[in-house]
Amino acid sequence: xxxxxxxxxxxxxxxxxxxxxxxxxxxxxxxxxxxxxxxxxxxxxxxxxxxxxxxxxxxxxxxxxxxxxxxxxxxxxxxxxxxxxxxxxxxxxxxxxxxxxxxxxxxxxxxxxxxxxxxxxxxxxxxxxxxxxxxxxxxxxxxxxxxxxxxxxxxxxxxxxxxxxxxxxxxxxxxxxxxxxxxxxxxxxxxxxxxxxxxxxxxxxxxxxxxxxxxxxxxxxxxxxxxxxxxxxxxxxxxxxxxxxxxxxxxxxxxxxxxxxxxxxxxxxxxxxxxxxxxxxxxxxxxxxxxxxxxxxxxxxxxxxxxxxxxxxxxxxxxxxxxxxxxxxxxxxxxxxxxxxxxxxxxxxxxxxxxxxxxxxxxxxxxxxxxxxxxxxxxxxxxxxxxxxxxxxxxxxxxxxxxxxxxxxxxxxxxxxxxxxxxxxxxxxxxxxxxxxxxxxxxxxxxxxxxxxxxxxxxxxxxxxxxxxxxxxxxxxxxxxxxxxxxxxxxxxxxxxxxxxxxxxxxxxxxxxxxxxx
Amino acid sequence: xxxxxxxxxxxxxxxxxxxxxxxxxxxxxxxxxxxxxxxxxxxxxxxxxxxxxxxxxxxxxxxxxxxxxxxxxxxxxxxxxxxxxxxxxxxxxxxxxxx
Numbered sequence: 001x002x003x004x005x006x007x008x009x010x011x012x013x014x015x016x017x018x019x020x021x022x023x024x025x026x027x028x029x030x031x032x033x034x035x036x037x038x039x040x041x042x043x044x045x046x047x048x049x050x051x052x053x054x055x056x057x058x059x060x061x062x063x064x065x066x067x068x069x070x071x072x073x074x075x076x077x078x079x080x081x082x083x084x085x086x087x088x089x090x091x092x093x094x095x096x097x098x099x100x101x102x103x104x105x106x107x108x109x110x111x112x113x114x115x116x117x118x119x120x121x122x123x124x125x126x127x128x129x130x131x132x133x134x135x136x137x138x139x140x141x142x143x144x145x146x147x148x149x150x151x152x153x154x155x156x157x158x159x160x161x162x163x164x165x166x167x168x169x170x171x172x173x174x175x176x177x178x179x180x181x182x183x184x185x186x187x188x189x190x191x192x193x194x195x196x197x198x199x200x201x202x203x204x205x206x207x208x209x210x211x212x213x214x215x216x217x218x219x220x221x222x223x224x225x226x227x228x229x230x231x232x233x234x235x236x237x238x239x240x241x242x243x244x245x246x247x248x249x250x251x252x253x254x255x256x257x258x259x260x261x262x263x264x265x266x267x268x269x270x271x272x273x274x275x276x277x278x279x280x281x282x283x284x285x286x287x288x289x290x291x292x293x294x295x296x297x298x299x300x301x302x303x304x305x306x307x308x309x310x311x312x313x314x315x316x317x318x319x320x321x322x323x324x325x326x327x328x329x330x331x332x333x334x335x336x337x338x339x340x341x342x343x344x345x346x347x348x349x350x351x352x353x354x355x356x357x358x359x360x361x362x363x364x365x366x367x368x369x370x371x372x373x374x375x376x377x378x379x380x381x382x383x384x385x386x387x388x389x390x391x392x393x394x395x396x397x398x399x400x401x402x403x404x405x406x407x408x409x410x411x412x413x414x415x416x417x418x419x420x421x422x423x424x425x426x427x428x429x430x431x432x433x434x435x436x437x438x439x440x441x442x443x444x445x446x447x448x449x450x451x452x453x454x455x456x457x458x459x460x461x462x463x464x465x466x467x468x469x470x471x472x473x474x475x476x477x478x479x480x481x482x483x484x485x486x487x488x489x490x491x492x493x494x495x496x497x498x499x500x501x502x503x504x505x506x507x508x509x510x511x512x513x514x515x516x517x518x
Numbered sequence: 519x520x521x522x523x524x525x526x527x528x529x530x531x532x533x534x535x536x537x538x539x540x541x542x543x544x545x546x547x548x549x550x551x552x553x554x555x556x557x558x559x560x561x562x563x564x565x566x567x568x569x570x571x572x573x574x575x576x577x578x579x580x581x582x583x584x585x586x587x588x589x590x591x592x593x594x595x596x597x598x599x600x601x602x603x604x605x606x607x608x609x610x611x612x613x614x615x616x617x
Binding site: 308339359372441 | 568601609
């Protein structure tokens with residue numbers, strides 16, 4: 001097989017099964033790719049070359065011995081640094097955990113290892129998953145492969161950029177208010193937030209426990225579905241884990257790839273359009289809706305009036321939960337410990353000094369905001385009201401799904417913005433999540449897929465939202481739209497059009513440095 | 519509408535056990551004032567008898583059987599601690615200087 005780094009996970013799997021290549025070759029090719037581009041991209045915080053190659057050799061040996069293997073066995077993967085990995089540094093993008101080596105694997109990581117996916121490394125992220133741009137990583141930002149002066153989205157910008165730049169065929173992310181889907185949207189990749197509770201959170205460093213969810217990042221819908229099949233399922237170590245339910249997301253995606261949406265009723269959310277949405281984003285969205293109609297879908301408008309308050313509710317609930325979850329970073333049992341410069345060295349003063357030195361500006365901002373929202377006198381007006389808005393969001397979605405099979409919107413109001421553009425304006429940054437947040441508040445699944453480019457050539461994203469446990473249909477519909485979009489683009493995924501700022505302009509073998517891609 | 523001033527930020531930071539510099543306190547006061555004004559609209563968005571939802575799933579306590587199982591290796595855990603002694607986490611004095 002000639003092109004190991006631009007192939008999809010499905011193609012890599014088939015090539016290994018046919019004996020055309022090995023996991024060792026594929027893994028080495030991706031490690032070489034990381035070495036070539038990541039100095040510029042900074043998608044990875046840690047690269048685990050030796051362990052990845054050992055895992056690849058192990059799966060190759062099992063295949064050679066005739067063992068039956070999962071479909072993704074041997075396909076390498078990148079893991080967001082908010083997900084703990086035994087014997088591999090996990091920092092969550094924070095100085096607070098710099099150098100920390102977890103003593104256990106997250107359940108999703110254990111599943112990857114058991115299925116034989118070599119873990120290439122840990123990807124960059126906004127500190128403790130707080131941000132929409134990966135500018136708040138304590139270890140420096142990740143660049144967007146489409147334009148290195150622009151953000152790759154956040155908080156999972158590292159995972160999305162790694163997949164977009166062919167530095168990993170697959171990645172795991174975590175999504176609290178859009179941190180898988182928004183980076184997918186601005187990097188031209190696929191990102192999925194599963195139904196809350198359907199993928200274990202055991203070993204995910206919690207930001208806001210009622211909102212966080214682990215999910216897949218990929219370059220095609222079927223690749224995402226395959227990875228999702230692998231990580232989903234009940235986990236007795238996660239008390240919020242749903243009981244096991246049969247699922248076959250990859251089968252659903254493959255069924256959808258025929259591009260037929262006959263009989264599907266699609267709802268356009270009235271409140272996720274108009275002012276604030278860039279004209280090109282809106283235009284690409286409307287073109288995609290037209291493609292769904294061409295595929296046989298019936299399109300109607302749905303009203304979700306509570307969505308207008310969802311952003312405010314989210315920015316009360318999320319920091320409130322974060323202020324509680326991050327209390328564990330106190331300099332006592334793991335991570336950083338800083339002693340006060342003056343005065344007595346008591347536990348309380350060490351905690352304050354450690355947290356003052358170890359947390360970055362966005363984390364401090366959200367902890368203080370959460371402390372305010374939960375404090376006496378404000379609790380009912382802020383936190384209590386936010387939780388009631390959450391009820392309204394769930395009711396609006398329930399009513400909508402009584403009429404339609406799937407809800408669609410642009411994933412983000414804009415394409416990737418430039419570094420620094422919103423870093424001093426927190427509300428402008430927070431507004432970027434306006435279309436992704438409702439799914440987290442309600443716990444329903446949502447998927448972003450690339451649906452075109454703006455006038456600057458930057459990717460736009462299209463979001464599909466389904467009812468709880470509705471991933472199967474979501475994958476079918478997304479694959480159908482993906483097939484229609486690929487037809488409109490000339491039969492190739494959007495990422496093969498990555499045209500801008502080749503990541504390695506001196507290398508004529510770079511797949512993003514071909515004549516067709518310039 | 520309450521306003522967030524540096525004294526309030528200092529009080530909240532003390533509650534949250536985070537040392538802030540004077541510059542950080544001043545900057546946070548300005549930023550939080552804008553954020554709180556924006557999110558305060560949440561109280562106007564809901565009226566009537568709407569119950570609060572704290573979680574997407576109904577939650578109940580989950581208990582495992584009380585049987586002995588494998589635990590993490592204490593040496594591995596303590597190796598990641600800022601300080602350890604005699605097989606335990608070593609922490610600063612718990613009580614203040616007046617104790």
